[in-house]
Every structure is written in C-alpha cells, then in structure tokens.
Amino acid sequence: MRSPIADYLSQLHGDLLKLTAGRPYQGIPAMAGADTSKFAIALATVDGHVYKVGDAGLEFSIQSISKPFSYGLALDDQGLAAVDAKIDVEPSGDAFNEISLARETGRPANAMINAGAIATVSLVKDAETPRFARILEQFSLCAGRELHLSETIYASEALTGHRNRALAYLLRSFGIIETDPTPVLEDYFKACSVMVNTEDLAMMAATLANGGTQPSTGVQVMSPEAVQRVLSVMTTCGMYDDAGAWISAVGLPAKSGVGGGLIAVLPGQLGLAVYSPALDAHGSSVRGLAASERISRDMGLHFVRAARIGRSVIRDHYDITQVPSATRHTEDAEKLLADYGHRAHILELAGDLLFAGTESVVREVSELPSTVELVILDLRRVDEIDKIAIRMIGDLNRGLATEGRTLALVQNQLFAPLEEVKFFSNRNDAVEWAETTILLRHGSPELMPQRVAIADFAALAPLSPEDVALLESRMVESEIADAQVIRRVGQEFGGVYFILDGKVVTSTHRGGSPTRHATLSAGMTFGEIALGGEGDQTTRVTALGRVHLKVLSAEAITALEAEHPELALRFWKAIARDAYTRVEAYLKDSGHPLR
Incomplete structure (x- = not known):
C-alpha cells in the first residue's frame, strides 16, 4: 500500500510548485542559470527510510550546507575547546558573507557564516590524508x-570569491588561520x-538526527558531542539573519545553501531536505522555506512540540494465531x-504518538503483504495522540479501505x-471480530452455526446416536435472559450445560474487577469442570444475549450412573476428553493473557 506520508509529500510538492518567487x-x-522549475523534497528517518518526491535525484552543489559537516569534523579533530578558541558560537544577525569578526580577537561569530566556515576548514587536520579528501x-x-567535486562550480567559485x-x-592577520590562507580557501x-542530491542531504541531516551515526550504513561518522554542538549552532545561526523567524515558525536546527538546498533536523527522529534554486533575499530557497514551515506545522515537528522523542514505538507485532480470542470455536x-490467521495482524503501540x-x-x-486483510492497532498504552497522528491514522484507514482491507x-x-475507524475497547473483542471476519470470508456458514442440535455437539462425538438420544431424553431445556448469571463461583456441581444457541461469558472477579476467560457459543458446553460431585464452580457464567440451553443435571447424571453405568462411563470419558482439549489449548496460549 502507498504510504499516506508519501501522498502528503506529493500533495505538498504540487501545491508549492505554484510558488514562483525568487531567483537563482x-x-x-x-549557478546563475539554474532551472527554477526543479523542486524536490526528501524526508529520512533515523532508521534509514527515505520518503522523496520531485527531482530528488537531481544533483546540485552543496554550498553552505557543507558548513555543519565540516564543523563537526573540525570538532572531532581538535576538540571543543580548541575550536572555540578560534570560532565563537554567537548569532551574528548578519548575512552569510558579512565580515563578522570580533574586534579584539578576530574570532568569527559562528561556524555557519563564511568567515567561520573558512576558519573551520583551517582546523580540519591536513597531514596523512589531504584536508579536502577528508572533508569529502x-x-x-x-x-x-x-560524492564528488564539481570542477566547474569550483572554478566559478574561485574566479568570483573575492570577498571570501x-x-x-x-x-590570517588575527592568527585565526595560522598558515597560508590560500590552500585553506581552496x-x-x-x-x-x-x-x-536531495536524498543525499536528507540522509546527511538524518545522520545528525541520529547522533552522528549514518542511518543506513551504521557508521559513526561524527561523535555525539560534536553533533550536539553542531545542532546547537545550527539552531541559532544556521539561517543567518533570518534565524529568529525560522526558529519561531519551523523550530528545527537548519542550514540553507545558495545552491538551492536546505536541511532541517529533528533530533532523534528525522532529517528533512528540500531543493529549489530560486532564493529569497536572505539566500534561502523560497520553496524550501515554505515546504519546511508547512511540514513542521502539519506534522508537529517544532522542537517545543516534539521534545518527547523515542517513546512512541511499536512494542510488538504479531498475527492473531498467537493471541486467539476467548471465544471457543468448532474444531473445523x-x-x-x-491456516488463515496470518491475514489479521496486531501492532501494540506505547508512548506518545x-x-x-x-x-x-x-x-x-x-x-505488510497484500494477504494481510485486517490490521489492529492496540493503542491502550499510548500516552498521547497528536493531531498529526490522528490525521495519519485516518489516512491509513482510508488507504487500506481502497484495497479492501480494514x-x-x-x-x-x-x-x-x-x-x-472501527473501534474496540479491549483486545479480545478485536481478535474475536477478526476471527469472525476470517471465518465468514474464507470458510462456510457451517463453521459458525447459530443453532446446534445435541446430536451434533463435538463433546458427544465419541458416543453412538443411541447413547446421545438417551442422554438428551434426560436433559432439561431452558431459556436464559440477557445478562442473567447462570452459574456462580463456589456453587456445587450442577450438571453439564449444552448451548443450543446464543452465547455465554465465563469470568472471575479479583480485586473487584472482572477477568474474562472465554466466550462460549452454540455447540459448546460448560459446568463440566466440577463434574464428579465434589468439585465447585470456578468461574461465573453469564448470558451474553438470550441463550437457549439443555442441561444434564447433577441428579440426572447420578441416576444415569446407577441405571446405565457403562453409558455414564462413556459419557464421562467424552466430556473429559473435550475438557482436556480446551485446557490444553488455554495453556498453550497462556503466554498471551487476555487483557
């Protein structure tokens, strides 16, 4: 199924194509003649998945988006104290190419402006491996x-880079650069x-979001300490003299480049990249700014809103064969x-969505494979559901529905x-719905009989028709109203109850709260666990709707033992066999208690 997130990005891309302001x-x-019709958005998660739309494979020069990554390399090469001695961490409030050097020391205001970035490059080690090779x-x-260098862009940069x-x-005059500045500048x-390309930038941003570890390769490219400093400076300085408006509207550490690229980082979660070469007066992509603001707002990514990270996760994922409902079904x-339970999946979620x-x-x-027809999201351990989560779940519901899935x-x-969206208050009811749906879709009506004659009860299958007829002649028939308690915990053995139609629920009460054990329907029995005359009822049995029963009472069984001892023994064995089968099934599934 196509992801709702991909659909959202496609719609956003189409909307923002209408923006035609700015120029390369x-x-x-x-770079002056770049095609302003080109536009791409890519979003990479910290586990390496990339959503992309538009011209995401089109290459362009990284320009100032290089600065955070060079800065991180210098920090890891020299350490924070040594880098801080050469480059400050204060917002300049100036354009990217302003001469923002401290009067006394000559320190650049930060590593995101050109002066600071040039100083940063000078701090990258240049010994065994040439400096640019290490940067690349x-x-x-x-x-x-x-990645590779564009000799054309480099030559054009070198030809016109007089201010730099x-x-x-x-x-060099202040001693910030301690050697010949020409190789540093080159x-x-x-x-x-x-x-x-835009996908590259999204992965680079995601590497910062992932604490310096590249999400796809698992390589630790940058130390966590360096990442912390890089993101801090990006937050306050990455958008130059537009930083205040950016952090207010978007609220993410970011960096733009005059090549038309822009990256933003949500630590612990994702990296965002946008490419569109038409720039505004601050040197940032017009569509890039608009896309970032829309995505941050629509997806709730502002750091103030998204500060609680890493807690909204899939705790477990399984199909319903691993957690069958409390409803007993026929053997068939x-x-x-x-055979078909793998067509219904459950995802247990916890934390903040x-x-x-x-x-x-x-x-x-x-x-999920197309064979999965039913998807159940268990949200009971979710602490908070944000409006973007509600929107995405709604989109997911509609997307599944278009494919005939639920x-x-x-x-x-x-x-x-x-x-x-279909809703259940507990998992058992959701699993019971899934089982019923699968049985109706892939089975026959006989698998879920509404009414079962005594002769067709599975518990009595080992007996002959004559034995069953004799037993039935001694049963008492009754109608039970909805919610009526049929058996209570502690009652003496009252006989074996045969459900002709309707349903009952077995439960126990501990600490004042009921614990549901099983839902029994037509063709099933209850009461036999205390069979023998000395046992007590261990569960409460309550009618779930109107129920039609036949009961072979304790007195009738005693009389049967006296008058037909061999039949009583056969009956005892048949009931015990059926009860053992059900207990064995319960123990098999006890690792997944119904909640």
Whole structure:
C-alpha cells in the first residue's frame, strides 16, 4: 500500500510548485542559470527510510550546507575547546558573507557564516590524508554514498570569491588561520562545490538526527558531542539573519545553501531536505522555506512540540494465531483460523504518538503483504495522540479501505476525529471480530452455526446416536435472559450445560474487577469442570444475549450412573476428553493473557 506520508509529500510538492518567487544565486556564474522549475523534497528517518518526491535525484552543489559537516569534523579533530578558541558560537544577525569578526580577537561569530566556515576548514587536520579528501569523505559517509567535486562550480567559485579571499586574509592577520590562507580557501571552495542530491542531504541531516551515526550504513561518522554542538549552532545561526523567524515558525536546527538546498533536523527522529534554486533575499530557497514551515506545522515537528522523542514505538507485532480470542470455536473453525490467521495482524503501540512514532507505524502497515486483510492497532498504552497522528491514522484507514482491507483500533477511549475507524475497547473483542471476519470470508456458514442440535455437539462425538438420544431424553431445556448469571463461583456441581444457541461469558472477579476467560457459543458446553460431585464452580457464567440451553443435571447424571453405568462411563470419558482439549489449548496460549 502507498504510504499516506508519501501522498502528503506529493500533495505538498504540487501545491508549492505554484510558488514562483525568487531567483537563482547570481554570485557564482556557473549557478546563475539554474532551472527554477526543479523542486524536490526528501524526508529520512533515523532508521534509514527515505520518503522523496520531485527531482530528488537531481544533483546540485552543496554550498553552505557543507558548513555543519565540516564543523563537526573540525570538532572531532581538535576538540571543543580548541575550536572555540578560534570560532565563537554567537548569532551574528548578519548575512552569510558579512565580515563578522570580533574586534579584539578576530574570532568569527559562528561556524555557519563564511568567515567561520573558512576558519573551520583551517582546523580540519591536513597531514596523512589531504584536508579536502577528508572533508569529502566526511560528506560521503554522512550521505551513505560516494560524492564528488564539481570542477566547474569550483572554478566559478574561485574566479568570483573575492570577498571570501578578503575574509581569509583577515583571519590570517588575527592568527585565526595560522598558515597560508590560500590552500585553506581552496579547500573551502571545494567543500562548497561538492555535488549532492536531495536524498543525499536528507540522509546527511538524518545522520545528525541520529547522533552522528549514518542511518543506513551504521557508521559513526561524527561523535555525539560534536553533533550536539553542531545542532546547537545550527539552531541559532544556521539561517543567518533570518534565524529568529525560522526558529519561531519551523523550530528545527537548519542550514540553507545558495545552491538551492536546505536541511532541517529533528533530533532523534528525522532529517528533512528540500531543493529549489530560486532564493529569497536572505539566500534561502523560497520553496524550501515554505515546504519546511508547512511540514513542521502539519506534522508537529517544532522542537517545543516534539521534545518527547523515542517513546512512541511499536512494542510488538504479531498475527492473531498467537493471541486467539476467548471465544471457543468448532474444531473445523480452529483449523481454518490456523491456516488463515496470518491475514489479521496486531501492532501494540506505547508512548506518545507524535510524527516519528506514527510514521513508523504507518510504514510498518504500508509494507505488510497484500494477504494481510485486517490490521489492529492496540493503542491502550499510548500516552498521547497528536493531531498529526490522528490525521495519519485516518489516512491509513482510508488507504487500506481502497484495497479492501480494514483497520481497527483498540483503546479505552476513542478520539472523536477517529470515529470513522472501527473501534474496540479491549483486545479480545478485536481478535474475536477478526476471527469472525476470517471465518465468514474464507470458510462456510457451517463453521459458525447459530443453532446446534445435541446430536451434533463435538463433546458427544465419541458416543453412538443411541447413547446421545438417551442422554438428551434426560436433559432439561431452558431459556436464559440477557445478562442473567447462570452459574456462580463456589456453587456445587450442577450438571453439564449444552448451548443450543446464543452465547455465554465465563469470568472471575479479583480485586473487584472482572477477568474474562472465554466466550462460549452454540455447540459448546460448560459446568463440566466440577463434574464428579465434589468439585465447585470456578468461574461465573453469564448470558451474553438470550441463550437457549439443555442441561444434564447433577441428579440426572447420578441416576444415569446407577441405571446405565457403562453409558455414564462413556459419557464421562467424552466430556473429559473435550475438557482436556480446551485446557490444553488455554495453556498453550497462556503466554498471551487476555487483557
């Protein structure tokens, strides 16, 4: 099934294609004529799944989005104290290419402006492996594939980068750069000229979101300490003189580039990347800004809202054969459920259903094989459901329905916006619904009889027709009203009850709360556990709707033992065999208690 998240991104992409404001960056001739119709969005989760739409495979130069990753490399090479001695961590409030150096020390305000980024490159080790080779390797490891330098973009950068040259020599004059600034500047230009696509940038952002570990390869590219500093500086400085408006509206650590790219990071959850080369006055992608703001708002990604991370997860995932309902079925029905039970799946969820947690659920369900017809989401241990989670679950429900499949929820109290989704207050009822649905779809009506004659009871199958007829002649027939208690815990053995039609529920009460054990329907028996005259009733038995019974009373059994001892023995064996079969099935499933 196509993911609702992919559908959302496609719709957003179509909406924002209508934005035609801005123009490509004119300061680098090789980029001035970029095609403004190109537009891509990619979203990568911290487990390596990527949603993408538009021109996500189109390559463009990374430009200033290189800065966070070079900064992280310098931090890991030199340590925080050494880097801080050369580069401050304060917002400049200026454009990306402003000369923002401290009067006394010459320190750049932060690593995200050009002056700070040039200083950053000078701090990357350049010994056994050439500096740019290490920078390129860093970018490639974060992207999860080998990236390359555009010689055309590099030549154009070098030809027009006069202001950056001035910055480099100013930095040298203050001793921030301690060697010849020319090789440093060349490596800075090369770092900006590395070619990436939108999917690469999403994975690079996701690497930061994942604490420095590349989600797909598992390689630890950057230390957690370096990531913490990088994201902190991105939060306050990544969008230059537009940082305040950005953090208010979007609320994510971010970095833009004049190549048209933009990344944003939600720590612990995802990386977002957008490409569109038409820029605004601050040097950021017009569509990139609009897309980021919409996605943050629609998906609840603002750091203030999404601060509780990593708790909304799938705790368990199984099919209903592993947790059968308390309803007893006929032997043939049980066989069919064993063969077809894998067509109904249950996902147990816990924690907070914000975007990241719900995305993992949606993806898990979307990737289920087409043979899965019924999906049950158990939400009883979910603490909070955000509006984006409600929207995504609703979209998932509609998507499954278009394929003839059904979504159901288990939770104590249904959220009003999810009224369209099938709802159960406990898992047993949801599993019982799934079993009934499967039996009706893949079996025959005989598997779920509404009325069963005494001669057709499975418990009496070992007996001859003559034996059954004699037993039935000694039974008493009765009608039981809905909710009437038929047997109570502690009562002496009262006989064996045969359900001709209707249903009963067996339960016990502990600590004032009822615990449901089984739902019995037509063709089933109860009361026999205390068979023998000395036992007591161990469960309460209550009518679930109107019930039609026949009872072979304790007195009738005593008389049978006296008058027909051999038949009484055969009856005893048949009932004991049936009871043993049911107890064995219960013990088999006791590892999944009904809640």
